[in-house]
Amino acid sequence: MEARMKRILSLAFLLCSAGQAQDHPLTLDTHVDIPLSYMQDPKFDAGQDGVLKVDLPKMRRGGLDAAFFVIYVEQGPLTRAGYAKAVAQAKRKYDAIDLMVQRYPEQISLARTPGDVRANKTAGRLSAMIGIENAYSLGHDLKRLDVAYARGARYVGLVHVGNNDLCGSSLPRKELGDAPDSNLGLSEFGRAVVRRANALGMMVDVSHASDACVRDVLALSRAPIIASHSSSRAMTDHPRNLPDDLLAAIAAKGGVVQAVAYKEFLKKDPERAAAEKALQARVAKAAGDKDYDSEKHDYLPSYVEGMKAIQRDHPLATLDDFLDHIEHMVKVAGIDHVGIASDFDGGGEITGWMDASQTRNVTAGLKRRGFSDDDIAKLWSGNLLRVWAADEAASTQQNPMPVGQRREAWNDTHLYGYG
Template identity: 40%
Template sequence: MLKRMIAGAALMALLPFGAQAQEVPKKVYQLHQRLLTLDSHLDTPASLDLPGWSIEEEHGVLSDYTQVDLPRMKKGGLDGGFFAIYTPQGPLTVEGFRKARDFAILRGVSIRQMVAADPANFTLALEAKDAAPIAASGKRVVFMSIENAYPLGEDVSLLKTFYDMGVRVVGFAHFAHNQFADSSTDPSKKPRFGGLSPLGKDLLKEMNRLGVVPDASHSSDQVLDDLLALSTTPVLLTHSGCKAVYDHPRNIDDAHLKALAAKGGVIQMNAFGAYLRASKPNPARQEALKALFGQLREDAKLSPEKRAELLAKRQEIDRLYPETDRATFDDFMAHMLHALKVAGPDHVGIGLDWDGGGGVVGLEDVLDLPKITAALLKAGYSEADVQKIWSGNVLRVLAAAEAAKGS
């Protein structure tokens, strides 16, 4: 919740769907609706436990900052994706691990409850081959992933519990170093392990054994090096960008892009504005957001009062200190097209970080997704290429992990 509302970019004017649809030629929109479209990183599970919020109802990015719900998925042509169990990084202690474990399990249960509550519209996908028939039936495809392996504590066998729940992709770290791996954005700006820790290497072995895809997003370049060297299956970056376009620790350079592709891996392009380009400092806004973050703590359950307080304060910050220099759709496409040029259309996909800070001017929520298809076609990519980018590549990586189980 706080990850989206506080750390995410402020969201400005949003066109109604009718106006958005007019920006894309009818034939392109129809093609987009025919494609199998998956986003590899949806932080939408953070919304599922909010009081009064239902994924069945259409919400507005201006009213509650959410970017994904069932009606908007249908209108924007998103067939589904990987619903993330995101856990904030906490202390590397027995108590910290216990709290994180419980938080993550509850978040996973929320995803399963979403599916169970509406079998007419959502189906859990456990294998790559599940996606196409689910989408063809008109339902949304629900894969599950973990962002930040911190909740596993120091017991890699706990991964099997999450695997049995439905998790098929796991990211090793988040904003700070943990027990498994170095983060690309740790506040210390110094490595802890110089890549994967010994425990992280054990976790990778368990992932390969179970058929879980290793996700290198948020981890350091050295972690990516270790994953490429040690994993028996291709590596995925579920939501990342290109350092050649904007030099940010969350992005990867061309050498790593080429190495990733050489091993069959895929980079899924994100739309988190702060990772796409530099923006003018807005210290008053940042201080206000920092103060708000200090007042409110993310819990597995958020009371109606806390949610109302959070929304009101965030909206007041947006009114007093508007974000006037936001990244744009063109900035996002610059990263996308660069990755395609360097790695090729077999190794690029889409993971926009919806409901977790993603969203730029012109790409505000899932209603805007047909614009990506239009831009890729305009850039000269074929329908077959666009299908790979929208789902074929990530499903290939998942299928490879499944095929190599036990290795």
């Protein structure tokens, strides 16, 4: 009876939402993180209005139509054991996204093409897309890129924090043996991944990559590329942001850079960063843990109250700070080559856009800055969907692995596993 009632309520909600489907431009967020226990731990059930910054009720309230949910793994050692762990963690996240759309089919669907996103918008249904953050999760096996595509991944972020087997990171990690100024370009494996992504019609994402890697990708890729969540280095001098010359270069090849609402990329505040690090250490120690674990500790009352105190003493970057970055990036790259990302549930949050329920604030802010409705539609989704379609058109092999085979592929220990 309870399951039947949930289905009735979901259908009623969908019918109501369909009538409102055109009350705002198609809004698409290119970077939303998910925890490792997504959809398994009840507090991380996306169908509930809970602790996540992006869940289905918040998306509805805020008018966020579509989001790329991210297959992120932390960078580890380039060893058999390291690769095996990354592959296993990635599989858990693919399975979790599958579970979300299976559990709430009337509310959200997996979108594999730009057309799917638009059709879902028309029907009043939310869209879930999949992006890869840190291709370390490929386990140094090119065949896994085909598996990722079959499971729905439509962009591949080459690297995260720390150099990997594909290319250099904008933030090398000393504990992994990286030189702080390494600025490495693409490796041979990285080049193979870019070529294969082009063949599949999968967008190549250079957020987190070193400047040298970005230049190598621009030279190699025969399709437009994206930066799924990077803001302007000219506005805030942070290695994760892109300098003007690379913004312009990505635009010149038809790509798009998604400005990101991540506090440290919009406002330099070393005192806040130090306070957060100290809080994390205290909370982890009080919980009896050696190291801080965001998934475990961020939701403890001591952490929540500690963050409120930090916010009072060291306020976050604001929506206006974010809009300043967007305006500058548009001046450099052009209105057709800038988009919007939150990095919600991965550290993204700014005063005025703290979670998906406040998404309309961004649209209102853009209007106050003088952007036209057409320009706002481009920033929210039009530019990204254009690049996605261009990458599909440039591909040489569509649907390389039938969808029905994707689970079997992940469980094939000879091809995809480590036994």
